């Protein structure tokens with residue numbers, strides 16, 4: 039089983055906090071990987087918040103392929119951070135030769151492009167890079183988005199942190215939002231892409247659990263959007279549905295729950311919004327997600343959210359103070375990073391609920 | 407004595423031979439009276455018997471004329487192995503035995519007649535579904551459910567489902583509101599009582615099924631729907647509340663529609679749906695046939711026809727393309743009920759089913775509310791044996807192909823797929839339904855199983871299958887009032903109700919281990935097969 043977490047703070051914090059959130063929960067994960075997506079960056083990335091940031095793990099050849107592609111497609115690099123790694127014997131990490139985090143300027147002819155057009159360009163570019171790198175396994179393009187950084191690696195999270203100097207909180211690599219997971223997938227082969235969180239056009243998601251509707255979800259999602267690819271993990275379905283509902287259909291977030299865990303027909307019948315809920319259930323039946331799971335997601339606007347399956351078979355807790363809120367599989371993680379919060383305010387979301395935390399750290403709860 | 411001709415038939419030429427024990431027989435005559443085929447008769451035979459009547463044995467040989475029961479060896483009175491004689495004989499003196507030396511196939515076409523019989527295939531009893539196993543069992547990470555305590559949503563759509571991006575929603579940022587109506591969709595039990603007409607069935611058998619339907623809905627909250635079959639229904643039912651459980655069929659013969667249309671203004675409720683029948687799996691391309699023998703007075707009244715052979719053409723005459731027929735029929739049917747009643751279409755499974763389904767999926771008016779495909783093992787009525795045994799198409803791969811064709815276009819679920827034809831043939835309809843639903847169907851329809859629950863003793867090995875003769879020994883598909891009386895309506899309805907309740911529990915027993923609260927439509931990953939060819943064809947896991 040996975041353990042997942044997210045931290046949202048009014049003040050930028052260092053990824054070590056995410057590690058402190060996750061490590062106490064290690065009985066629930068197997069220390070086989072570490073992955074995180076940071077959003078609303080600070081530190082060295084502050085001047086480049088509006089420039090799309092490419093997060094890459096690759097070989098030397100892969101780095102060259104990416105450079106060539108970006109150049110041909112008129113992306114100008116404006117800032118680059120190649121983490122200096124700590125090569126220390128005995129570290130449990132299956133590292134890639136290069137980790138590149140590079141901000142680009144949009145191609146010149148995108149100067150007056152709409153936000154939507156830019157979003158499409160960024161997605162297309164990442165998909166193209168992924169295809170190029172995938173051919174001979176020359177690398178992985180995790181995200182290409184303004185103000186978003188993704189790091190994923192196989193190995194023991196502690197060692198991965200040592201390797202990337204993630205324990206050293208020197209103000210260099212900071213963010214206001216982080217979604218994190220400590221584990222490689224078990225359902226399928228170990229593939230870097232399969233490690234949560236998953237990212238698509240500003241939507242970040244990780245999940246703890248199982249999706250028994252994987253085949254059915256995948257078959258449907260494949261035709262819905264060109265960005266719905268890979269399917270290295272059954273949890274990718276959750277992200278794609280989130281993206282589909284919010285980004286494509288532009289429906290309010292509370293309907294996400296009605297799609298992945300629709301109410302029983304009997305219950306729908308007695309609701310005043312019966313017609314709408316019925317229409318949603320029947321049209322989106324193939325996006326229903328069955329199985330025990332908990333989801334933590336981050337939206338393009340920086341809001342973080344959580345919800346769980348209709349039977350509430352996986353744990354999750356929300357807690358925090360005026361400056362920082364965290365969502366986590368287990369409360370021990372939050373206790374470690376926020377020991378002084380008032381614990382009686384902790385929320386244990388139930389099975390028919392979506393909990394959203396916005397930028398003012400207000401908690402909104404929607405009963406399904 | 408007449409001259410014996412070499413070509414004369416003997417009972418050894420017939421498919422069933424009567425095994426008779428004269429020493430047990432008391433000549434009560436029950437068997438002769440029970441045999442609706444007039445296959446046996448009381449006759450006199452000259453017998454030689456040894457008798458001893460005195461105080462001491464002094465056997466003497468006696469020759470006397472003794473009454474016996476004799477099987478007729480005439481083609482018009484062939485024993486069909488129904489076993490009614492055995493059932494009624496108080497002394498177990500008589501029973502039919504299958505005759506492996508039968509020459510019936512050579513003899514039965516005399517006079518240039520084709521062989522006609524009840525609608526079941528006698529050659530193609532091999533079923534793919536029996537080689538598929540529910541193999542994905544949830545255990546630790548995705549726990550299985552408790553089939554007894556968990557609540558399950560066992561419902562399937564009937565009606566046109568819009569793709570999500572076409573739902574007429576207005577959003578105020580917090581909530582969605584439907585701005586205008588969407589095509590009607592009814593969520594019903596995933597097992598429909600298939601279309602068997604009054605005419606094909608006796609009124610009592612039809613009534614038994616209708617009764618079971620209402621009972622299941624009203625007492626057990628199981629939203630089962632029943633399809634009328636071609637030929638309409640009693641006006642009383644059309645004008646009753648129970649019409650909401652009925653799917654009215656319009657087939658190529660359009661029989662009975664006059665009365666349905668006339669009843670419309672007096673209908674209290676809408677029917678559950680309309681089913682336009684193009685073809686059926688048992689005899690694709692052969693149309694429907696109601697032999698004159700079964701066109702009794704009430705059938706003439708319901709259908710508005712004289713006593714004559716009633717043939718439904720194999721297609722809806724006068725329409726030349728899928729698009730055209732669909733548009734015309736659907737527009738008029740939808741319009742008739744003001745677009746409140748879903749309209750579905752039923753075709754025989756065939757090599758072209760997928761093309762038809764594709765066509766329907768792309769129909770810009772979004773008018774088709776269901777695609778029913780009927781496989782080779784379906785059918786209950788009367789047909790030519792040549793059609794029954796040598797035409798048709800298994801339904802499983804076709805249902806799967808249709809689903810996958812929809813998947814390719816991202817339109818799965820938009821036209822609910824219903825599969826039938828042999829569902830429950832081995833007696834376990836829940837397993838069949840579950841597996842075909844995992845392969846992509848939304849639900850199944852069953853027919854033959856229902857008449858078997860009413861008491862039909864026919865089978866796929868040539869037993870009885872006399873539905874075409876008007877002499878159904880169990881009173882199920884005959885209009886002969888003497889035979890119809892044999893059917894106990896309440897008992898028949900009760901059997902159906904009990905079977906469906908068991909089926910419902912069995913569905914839960916199958917949904918629970920795969921961890922599903924709702925129907926596993928398209929969950930092909932839940933299935934495995936030990937047959938490589940089936941695995942490849944259906945895209946499910948091969949195991950050994």
Ligand code: SF4
Nearest residue numbers: 441485486488489491
């Ligand atoms: S088995 Fe049926 S058809 Fe044959 S003799 Fe007996 S009652 Fe008649």
Ligand code: SF4
Nearest residue numbers: 862864870871873878
């Ligand atoms: S018992 Fe009646 S319904 Fe059954 S096969 Fe014989 S004739 Fe047909």
